[in-house]
Amino acid sequence: MRKVLMKGNEAIGEAAIRAGCLNYFAYPITPQSEVAEYLSHRMPEVGGVFLQGESEVAVGYMIFGASGCGERVFTTSSSPGISLMSEAISYIASAQCPAVFVNIIRGGPGLGGILPSQGDYFQATKGGGHGDYRLLVMAPASVQEAVEMVMEAFPLAEKYRNPVMILGDGLIGQMMEPVEFPEHLSSKPTNKDDWATTGMDTRKSDKPNVVKTLFLDAKVLNNLNLTLKAKYDRMKKEEVRYEPYNIDSDYKVLIVSYGTMSRVCKTAVDNLKEEGFEVGMIRPQTLFPFPETAINEAAGKKSCKTVVSIEMSMGQMVEDVERSVLGKRPVEWYGKCGGEVPTPEEVMEVLREFGK
Amino acid sequence: MGKTFEKPEALSDAHTHYCPGCTHGIIHRLVAEVIDELGVRKRTVGIAPVGCAVLAYNYFTCDFQEAAHGRAPAMATGIKRVRPDLIVFTYQGDGDLASIGMGEIIHAANRGEKFVTIFVNNAVYGMTGGQMAPTTMPGQRTTTSPAGRNVEEVGMPIKVANLLAALQTPAYITRQSVLKPKHIIQAKKAIKKAFTYQIEKKCFSLVEVISTCPTNWGLTPVESIKWAEETLLPYYELGELKTPE
Numbered sequence A: 001m002r003k004v005l006m007k008g009n010e011a012i013g014e015a016a017i018r019a020g021c022l023n024y025f026a027y028p029i030t031p032q033s034e035v036a037e038y039l040s041h042r043m044p045e046v047g048g049v050f051l052q053g054e055s056e057v058a059v060g061y062m063i064f065g066a067s068g069c070g071e072r073v074f075t076t077s078s079s080p081g082i083s084l085m086s087e088a089i090s091y092i093a094s095a096q097c098p099a100v101f102v103n104i105i106r107g108g109p110g111l112g113g114i115l116p117s118q119g120d121y122f123q124a125t126k127g128g129g130h131g132d133y134r135l136l137v138m139a140p141a142s143v144q145e146a147v148e149m150v151m152e153a154f155p156l157a158e159k160y161r162n163p164v165m166i167l168g169d170g171l172i173g174q175m176m177e178p179v180e181f182p183e184h185l186s187s188k189p190t191n192k193d194d195w196a197t198t199g200m201d202t203r204k205s206d207k208p209n210v211v212k213t214l215f216l217d218a219k220v221l222n223n224l225n226l227t228l229k230a231k232y233d234r235m236k237k238e239e240v241r242y243e244p245y246n247i248d249s250d251y252k253v254l255i256v257s258y259g260t261m262s263r264v265c266k267t268a269v270d271n272l273k274e275e276g277f278e279v280g281m282i283r284p285q286t287l288f289p290f291p292e293t294a295i296n297e298a299a300g301k302k303s304c305k306t307v308v309s310i311e312m313s314m315g316q317m318v319e320d321v322e323r324s325v326l327g328k329r330p331v332e333w334y335g336k337c338g339g340e341v342p343t344p345e346e347v348m349e350v351l352r353e354f355g356k
Numbered sequence B: 001m002g003k004t005f006e007k008p009e010a011l012s013d014a015h016t017h018y019c020p021g022c023t024h025g026i027i028h029r030l031v032a033e034v035i036d037e038l039g040v041r042k043r044t045v046g047i048a049p050v051g052c053a054v055l056a057y058n059y060f061t062c063d064f065q066e067a068a069h070g071r072a073p074a075m076a077t078g079i080k081r082v083r084p085d086l087i088v089f090t091y092q093g094d095g096d097l098a099s100i101g102m103g104e105i106i107h108a109a110n111r112g113e114k115f116v117t118i119f120v121n122n123a124v125y126g127m128t129g130g131q132m133a134p135t136t137m138p139g140q141r142t143t144t145s146p147a148g149r150n151v152e153e154v155g156m157p158i159k160v161a162n163l164l165a166a167l168q169t170p171a172y173i174t175r176q177s178v179l180k181p182k183h184i185i186q187a188k189k190a191i192k193k194a195f196t197y198q199i200e201k202k203c204f205s206l207v208e209v210i211s212t213c214p215t216n217w218g219l220t221p222v223e224s225i226k227w228a229e230e231t232l233l234p235y236y237e238l239g240e241l242k243t244p245e
């Protein structure tokens, strides 16, 4: 397919359609309302469902209802909206239904601002909603990668019967970049006969399917949590993704950075290389599961003196980096939030400092 | 002689967890009879609320989803939009629908979502131990209004069916009760009408059902019926509030 120039938000909407997801429910919020605007005309064109819900709370449960029927469904929102959906996300994880949530993060807390941020790292990777659940979290660094991740997210959500979150920032959503769309996904959701409320006449068995999250018996609830944990452990084994950068050099400093921030870091790494100062980078593409082993090994390289987590948040991912490095090297943090993306020069300055 | 009375196919054999004299069971039965009579059990999805009816899926023999507190109409919307061929009903109490879930029910009704809501109004929060509901009567004592509902402080009870009937979108909105046999016969007719409108893809329907909660009213089942007739029915008048025609 040829490349087309597209805004991130619109490309995300188109990618979902090409992933065979013809059901979209959403509530407008900057900086991702273009997804809804795009799909409000695109979904009817392809015979899909587009509905603007009355709130993110309601949208969360529209997603739950639809995914409980075993249909591919997704929504997009930004930080305050994801906070409101977090209740439903916890229920969907508990009921073991597949669904895809896209968070185009804006600055927080509170109403915050509408500029790019990575302030929802904790919310996405550690909870947001209540209870012992996890999301599979993918973090694109370009419009192209956003498209690919959205298209992979649906089969992954179905594989694990668990919500998947695409964690982008305002820049990914707003940026225009050339994209090449992969072939339409041909796989369909499978195995829904065992659990989804598809209507009994669509199935062989005469047993009603019940999608629920109430388990009053302590043993039964513990078992559910063990089942969920086993899925999250399997994700840790099978779904870790990251991109190493300049990792074959004898780097003095190792950066861990993701999304938009990692692009700035790449430029800084390139510029510093010209000065003769080697910096390596691990870019997590999945934030949960986190590339712990890769970071641990990269931190252990002889030349490496320091590991630094560079993020557009006030030190969130750094906790996972510390957890990965396991004390092998000092772990530092650098970041900014509020909407200003650190410049390559600022990052270089910081790296020179840490490299001393 | 043939059988004259039997359990609807849409009801299971599970033992009820509802308290003695609670009218939730009657309403379940009416819904099940209607599902049987219309022959839609195998393409029906019910949605259980958070409230005493949270376990409704134990009693029905069709597919079920269990909502979070108040969110059943949003879930029903999700299901109905992606699978318009399914027959969908929500079954909700007054705390669930008229308090925490008021936004969802108004917007679902206003969009004209083609599902049925059975709204069980027992003027109290049953499951959590008899706290005040938006439908609690003036002066009615509950565990959070020990001196009786003070309307100066918390306003008058909400007449949900009237509120929804005021929307401009066509709908079937009715208030029924299951206190006396004659009420039960009428209530079943209304529920059947509501499901039929859905099968015909006509409109959203809400059947409000005045119900009892002997446990939290602190009354015997017989006293409960009397109290409901004397106190609730004059305020919550029965009848058709809106039809789609």
Ligand SMILES: Cc1ncc(C[n+]2csc(CCOP(=O)(O)OP(=O)(O)O)c2C)c(N)n1
Binding pocket: B050, B051, B052, B053, B069, B092, B093, B094, B095, B096, B097, B120, B122, B124, B125, B126, B127, B128, B133, B213
């Ligand atoms: C978000 C949330 N808040 C509060 C509760 C606690 N809760 C459970 S049932 C209920 C009230 C149910 O009352 P009602 O809807 O009137 O149904 P009834 O039990 O009377 O049939 C409440 C407040 C909850 N489960 N979830």
Ligand code: SF4
Binding pocket: B017, B018, B019, B021, B022, B023, B024, B052, B122, B126, B127, B212, B213, B214, B215, B216
């Ligand atoms: S608490 Fe009230 S509403 Fe709940 S089952 Fe008992 S009588 Fe019925």
